[in-house]
Amino acid sequence: MEKIRVGVIFGGKSVEHEVSIISAITAMYKMDQEKYDIVPIYITKEGEWYTGEFLKDIESFKNMNLINTYATNVVLMFYKGRFVLRKKNGFFNKIVDEIDVAFPIVHGTNVEDGVLQGYLQTVGIPYAGPDVYAGVVGQDKVLMKAIFSKEDLPITKYEWFYDTEFKKDQENVLKKVKRLEYPLIVKPSLTGSSVGISTASNEKELIDAINEAMQYDSKIIVEEMVENLKEVNIAVLGNYESQKLSEIEEVHAKAKFLSYQDKYIGDGTIQGGAKKFGVKSGVKGTVKGGKTGMPSASKMPADLKPEVRAKVEEVARGVFRALGSAGNARIDFLIDDKKNEVYVNEINSIPGSLAYYLWEGKGIDFTEVLNDMVNIGVKDFKKRNGKTHSFDSNILAGYTSNGVKGVKGTKGKLSK
Numbered sequence: 001m002e003k004i005r006v007g008v009i010f011g012g013k014s015v016e017h018e019v020s021i022i023s024a025i026t027a028m029y030k031m032d033q034e035k036y037d038i039v040p041i042y043i044t045k046e047g048e049w050y051t052g053e054f055l056k057d058i059e060s061f062k063n064m065n066l067i068n069t070y071a072t073n074v075v076l077m078f079y080k081g082r083f084v085l086r087k088k089n090g091f092f093n094k095i096v097d098e099i100d101v102a103f104p105i106v107h108g109t110n111v112e113d114g115v116l117q118g119y120l121q122t123v124g125i126p127y128a129g130p131d132v133y134a135g136v137v138g139q140d141k142v143l144m145k146a147i148f149s150k151e152d153l154p155i156t157k158y159e160w161f162y163d164t165e166f167k168k169d170q171e172n173v174l175k176k177v178k179r180l181e182y183p184l185i186v187k188p189s190l191t192g193s194s195v196g197i198s199t200a201s202n203e204k205e206l207i208d209a210i211n212e213a214m215q216y217d218s219k220i221i222v223e224e225m226v227e228n229l230k231e232v233n234i235a236v237l238g239n240y241e242s243q244k245l246s247e248i249e250e251v252h253a254k255a256k257f258l259s260y261q262d263k264y265i266g267d268g269t270i271q272g273g274a275k276k277f278g279v280k281s282g283v284k285g286t287v288k289g290g291k292t293g294m295p296s297a298s299k300m301p302a303d304l305k306p307e308v309r310a311k312v313e314e315v316a317r318g319v320f321r322a323l324g325s326a327g328n329a330r331i332d333f334l335i336d337d338k339k340n341e342v343y344v345n346e347i348n349s350i351p352g353s354l355a356y357y358l359w360e361g362k363g364i365d366f367t368e369v370l371n372d373m374v375n376i377g378v379k380d381f382k383k384r385n386g387k388t389h390s391f392d393s394n395i396l397a398g399y400t401s402n403g404v405k406g407v408k409g410t411k412g413k414l415s416k
Helices: 017-028 058-062 064-070 115-123 132-139 141-150 163-168 170-177 203-213 260-265 306-322 352-360 366-385
Strands: 004-011 036-043 049-051 072-079 082-087 095-099 101-104 158-162 184-188 198-200 219-224 229-238 243-251 327-336 341-348
Touching: 004 017, 004 095, 017 036, 017 058, 017 352, 036 095, 058 064, 072 095, 072 115, 101 115, 101 366, 115 132, 132 141, 141 219, 141 306, 141 341, 158 163, 158 170, 163 170, 163 219, 170 203, 184 203, 198 203, 203 219, 229 306, 229 352, 229 366, 243 306, 243 352, 306 327, 306 341, 327 352, 327 366, 352 366
Parallel strands: 004 036, 004 101
Antiparallel strands: 036 049, 049 072, 072 082, 082 095, 158 219, 184 198, 184 219, 229 243, 229 327, 327 341
């Protein structure tokens, strides 16, 4: 049986660039090697695409000169019925490799937020994970909350504004935010992995937090923090038709919220899932640490009352369907442990390490999750192609450089 060639795309122009590398290498080593040929496709922070077996080695990313030397700079394109990686530079732009399906394992702006998915959809290749629309709303916390509100999904009180509004009329923005009660949490709308997020207990801290968030995004969101806070996460696998739920994890953090440091750096070593799966370097060393995207101190299953657990699962399905998500998403919840009130915090359309650890809680192997994601991506691709997206008629056939000739029922002219 011929293997399916899966192009695992990672990296990109994102503050979560390194996290994506760890997630992708972890996944590549857990994909079914009997079923798939894995083709690594790395996007640099400058937006250049590279491929080569060398990119399966975590040590390769410590020195960009090594990538320039041992990997090949390519572009992904549709060519004579094939999806090929063609050499970008040189006199002969030869085909380096080809793939059957793309598997983006990317985090953050410019990649997870629908931009990469839009390119893949334009090229016409099947891909795993969220589509353009789910990627956009899954990355933009303001859009996300607007949809949650419209669908009557439980969220905390919030306000949002643009950085230009704050710079132009700080007093008016602060007046708007005064509708909320301290303590508050301030976030850039588009970042992930807790980048640029701060808490505030008074107006001075609020102004500092807003200035910090504005370094990362033009759209800022301020939310009320939940009292008696218990944080839990759950993963959802599927598409709008059907969803499968993982175990629920209870997050423990020393701080009021998990920072980028808590999630990925810890005691100074990268918190990666690769070591657990036996990812060995072709040079020296391995990825160190625990589970990417998962704090070192957590409890699974979460200590929840049956009715609270049922509410989390119900809302998780609602969130996934409301955003039109696909693939394997992690949904984060905030719970008032005294009042037993559940609030959805956000969805992570492509979570760190694809939240494999949450599925282990249900006895589902990471390899099985990856296989399901590929299958869902291919099925969704076939569904998209089965819809009408264009018509055979060509309304431009009647246009000339001087205007319209012989075209009825159309409005306007190319020139007058």
